[in-house]
Amino acid sequence: MSDVFVTMPKLGETVTEGTIGSWLKNVGDEVAFDDPLFEVSTDKVDSEIPSPCDGVILEILVPAGETVPIGTELVRIGAPGSTPTEAPAATPPAEAEEPDTEHQPGQPAMAEGAGIVHDITMPKLGETVTEGTVGSWLKNVGDEVAFDDPLFEVSTDKVDSEIPSPYDGVILEILVPAGETVPIGTVVARVGEPGATPSSSGEVAPTAPRAASGSGAPTTAPTATPPAVPGKNYSPIVRRLAAENGIDLATLTGTGAGGRIRREDVVAAIEQRPAGAAPATPATAATPAARPPAQPAAGMGPQTGVPAVPGVPDDRDRVEKLSRMRLAIAAGMVQSLQIAPQVWTSIEVDYENVEIARRKHKDAFRAATGASLSYLTFVARATCEALLKFPAVNSSIDVPNQTQTFHPYVNLGIAVDLDEKGLLVPVVRDADQLNLKGLGIRIKGQADKTRTGKLGPDEFKGSTFTITNVGPFQSYASAPIINQPNVAIMCTDGVARKPVAVGDTIAIHSVGIVGLVYDHRAFDGATASRFLLEVRDIIQTRDWSADLG
Amino acid sequence: MQTEAKDTYTYLDAVAVALDSEMERDENVFLIGEDVGQFGGAFKVTSGFLDKYGPRRVVDTPIAETGVTGLAAGAALVGLRPVVEFQFADFISCAFDPIVNVLSRHHWRTGDPMPVTMRAPFGSRLRAGPTHSQSVESYFAHVPGIKIVMPGTAADAAGLLIASIRDNNPVLFLENKYLYRRLTTPAPLSLEPIEIGRAHVVTEGTDVTVVTYSAGVHQAVDAAEQLAGDGISVEVIDLRTVVPMDAETVFASVRKTSRAVVLHEAAEHLGMGAEIAAQIQREAFWHLDQPVERIAARNTPVPTSPPLEDAVVPQPAEIVETIRKVATA
Missing domain, CATH: 2.40.50.100 (RNA polymerase II/Efflux pump adaptor protein, barrel-sandwich hybrid domain)
Structure with a gap:
């Protein structure tokens, strides 16, 4: 330096x-x-x-x-005698675009006339935040800044903030352009003393005393406090015991609520360590409680590898091998729950408007199509329309790749029960292009073929949304599991005759619950509720006779 | 009298025996309060004292807590050692001014001793309603200069009352009236004074510390026995005196168990649990595995209706489950 x-x-x-x-x-x-x-x-x-x-x-x-x-x-x-040209630890991405003059020997200590030059680093805007994005620069190179003037905007995954200048002075260099994401502690700009001039107008200063900060990482005073582990909250004693005994908490399985690592878990880890590995300070509270062996943490392996919780054997029990379908369903259900945070919401639907159409048309419909004019048909038709209005509900999400895919068509999955022997979800392709009659025919056709084993494997693929219809069994309100890779599943529950208020009088109408379980990663409750409201309003107000006429 | 020799002594007997022994021992000790003489006290603690010691040392007063407490302060200034009885701790608020403005700080202004003992039955669980069920310790714990003694056993009631009467500071001696006739201790009843400011580790344990006092001690011990059956080892600390508080015993225990629950029947909001929790987190932070939990009454006046009172005041199931959660979560 x-x-x-x-x-x-x-x-x-x-x-x-x-x-x-x-x-x-x-x-x-x-x-x-x-x-x-x-x-x-x-x-x-x-x-x-x-x-x-x-x-x-x-x-x-x-x-x-x-x-x-x-x-x-x-x-x-x-410079310290041995390392005169030590490079900074955290190199901002903008570094590559800088003129490679920085480490040339014999450069003066400061930008000309700048006096002390301060590094401005990416601040840590939250306990678990590790990087930040420069949203925009509010000052340019050469601008005078006063203490507390906003310098730039930062976006993290938690907050957006304006970062004020910690110094009075002049912006000498901007090292990280707007839009770049850099680790916490990266030097993003340099501020010289008031009156200083950047060495060349608008360009990065070629003589930045990078070594003045020693390293790009924020410097913290040495302290006896055991270090916090980013992204994980541990209790004070867990942190202290782990630090004193050199235990890597990431390797432990917690026995507390939600897999929380308790004092006992750390003590057990210390005691199980091979002899000779113990550091100087012994654990203070050695109370290895006799607890059941830890369950494997969720996500440790494929769902099929998760051992069963042992039950109590009884001579009267009968043990059967699981069918392939049962295993597939089990794997699918566990996988879905593991990858998606699933939320249930529901709405009550008055089917009186549907009843009017059914009474009038069901015999003719059956005669013409061979299918019954079920509530499901109406709900499916209304759902296809609503899905096109709420694209997020008819989407797929890929968080690792940071993408969400919207489908401008509806491939409607319909859950079909195989006489309690299993469950399959055939797909009605382009269901949004079918009218009420066509949809009724296709749903029945796919369901019948599923039950008789006449559908090829491709017919079970490509759904964008799924309906499970447990209403015929008079369920009240159900919360199914999302059929991956959908982001939502609808459940149509039982329809029953109930007193409802119509204006100021009481009438007896057919009423039922329509529920939606959705992946909260993909959209939020407001979207889910508005979507259900749209479905309900279509069911309740559409002139279905016109569709059937 | 309650003070005759017995095979077992109730909490109430123990208070009476301690009073009697101090009055016999020191002629400067006298009783003053509403109905302490002819009626023998609201809970019959001083039954027979008037006959034994006469009206100069067992003084019946009008319903005037302010005046009675002020009189006691004056008597203490001329060398007597008054023991004031409040019929219910609820009524002590009438005497707030002499306690806060005279008793608590007279010594700090003048250097004079102020040896006044104030006895007051307190607490809930007797279906006595909002004005006969209060726990008043926090009001006075905030006022520097008053010791607050809250025994949870008959033996402690005797030894701590004797120590209180002999103490040259004003002492608020809070007797848990729910325990009066429910607790007994076998003879002989020790009349040795028990040092004010020393906690007692009632049961030793390794998984969680329960800090409590007065009737809470028995609830905590019951919970500890139940939880022991589930493999959870609970240490129960009876503070015995909340001012001064034996914080070191609490810290030592929490450093061992790394978890703490504070239990009292006073309302949670700004109750002793708040102070105890604050001190624990400051002094034992790097030993804690869980936030310090409080079990205390809901922040409402104590209702008269039995189911409502049970909903407000800590009950066994809540106590057991809270301790279990802190110990195992």
């Missing part, structure tokens, strides 16, 4: 000069970042001034006892 000059700092708003109380280092001394260099007295405060970098004191320019104006150069610090 090139030499760094430390100047008389501004220790208060109205302070104009300072007196060197005493030098705490001598010429030739090695100093580390944050080591006190000298004491300053102003008319307001006395302070120890820390070193801005690791290095060696090359020259003391102002002796103790002298009073000098703010900004006067006081000491020159050179």
Whole structure:
């Protein structure tokens, strides 16, 4: 690195000069970042001034006892003897575009006339945040900034914030352009002292004293506190015992609620460690409670590998091998619950409007199509329409690849029960293009072929949305599991005659619940509720006779 | 009198025996309060005292807690050791001014001793309604200069009352009236004073510490026995005096168990549990495996209706399940 000059700092708003109380280092001394260099007295405060970098004191320019104006150069610090050209640890992506002049030897310590140059780093905007995106720069190179002026906007996965300047001064360099995402601690800009000029207008300064920060990572004071582990919350004693005994908490399985790692889990890990591995400090609270063996954590392996919870054998029990279909259903259900946070919502539907059409048309419909004019047909028709209005409900989501795929067509999966021997979901392709009659015929056709084994494997693929119709069994309200890769599944529950308020009078109508289980990664409750409302309104207000006529 | 020799002593007997022994021992000790003389006290603690010690040392008063407490302060200034009885702790609020503005700080203004003992039966679970069921310790725990003693056993009631009367500070001695006739201790009843400010580890355990006092001790011990059957080892600490509080015993226990629950029948909001939890997190933070949990009354006046009172005041199932959750979650 090139030499760094430390100047008389501004220790208060109205302070104009300072007196060197005493030098705490001598010429030739090695100093580390944050080591006190000298004491300053102003008319307001006395302070120890820390070193801005690791290095060696090359020259003391102002002796103790002298009073000098703010900004006067006081000491020159050179690179630590052994590593004069050490590169920073965290390199911002913008680095590659910079002129490769940074590490040239013999460059002056500062941008010309800049005095002390401060690094502005990507701040840590949350406990578990590891990187941030520069949303936009609110200042340009060459702009004067005052302490607390907004410098740039940062977006993380948690918050968007304006980052204020910690210094009065001038923007010398912007190292990370807007839109770039960089790790916490990455230097994103440099600010020189007030009045400083960037070395070349608008361009990055070629002489940035990168080594002044030692490293791109934020420097924290050494402390006895056991380190927090990003992304995981551990109790204080768990953190302390793990730190004292060198236990990697990521390797432990917790026996507490939700797999939480308890004190006992760490103590057990310490005791199970091979002899000789124990560090100096023994565990203080050695109380290995006799607890059942830990269950494997969710997601540890394929669902089929999860051992069963042992039951109590009884001579009267009968053990059967699982069918392939049962195994497939089991795997599908577990997988779906593992990958998708599933939420259930529902709405009550008044089928009186449907009843009017059914009474009028069901015999003719059956005669013409061979299918019964079921509630499901109406619900499916209304659903196809509503899905096109709410594309998120008819989508697929791929979080690892950070994409959501919207389907401008409806391939409607219909869950078909095989006499309690299993469940298959044939697909009615392009269901949105079918009218009520066509949909009724296709649903019945696919269901019949499924039950008689006449559908090929491709007929079970490609659904974009699924309906399970348990209504014929008079269920009240059900919450099925999403049929992957859909992001939602509808459940049509039992329809029953019930008193309902019609205006200020009570009438007896056919009423039932329509439920939706949805993947909360893909959309939120407002969308789910509005979608169900749309389905309900279509069912309740459409002139179905016109469709059937 | 309640003070005759017996095979077993109730909590109430123990209070009476301690009073009697101190009055015999020190002629400066006298009783003052509503109905302490002819009627023998609202709960008959001082039955027979008037005949034995006469009206100069067993003083019946009008219903005037402010005046009675002020009189006791004056008597203490001239060298007597008054023991004031409040019929129910609920009525002590009438004496708030002399307690807060005279008793608690007279010594700090003048250096004079202020040896006034205030006895007050407190607590709920007797279907006595909102104005006869209060737990008042937090009101006075906030006022520097008053010791607050809350024994949970008959033996502690005797030893701590004797220590309170001999103490040169004002002492609020809160007797749990639910325990009065429900607890007994076998003879002989020790009349040795018990040091104020020393907690007692009632049951030792390794998984969770329950910090409690007064009637809570028995609820906690019952819960600990039940949880022991499920393999959960509970340490129960009876604070015995909440001011001064034996915090070191609490910290030592929490450093061992790494989990703590505070149990009291006073309302949760700003109850002793808040102070105890705050001190634990400060002094034992790196030993904690769970947040400190509180089990306390809901923040409502205590209702008269039995099911409603049970809903407000901590019940065994809530106590057991809360401790279990802290110990195992």
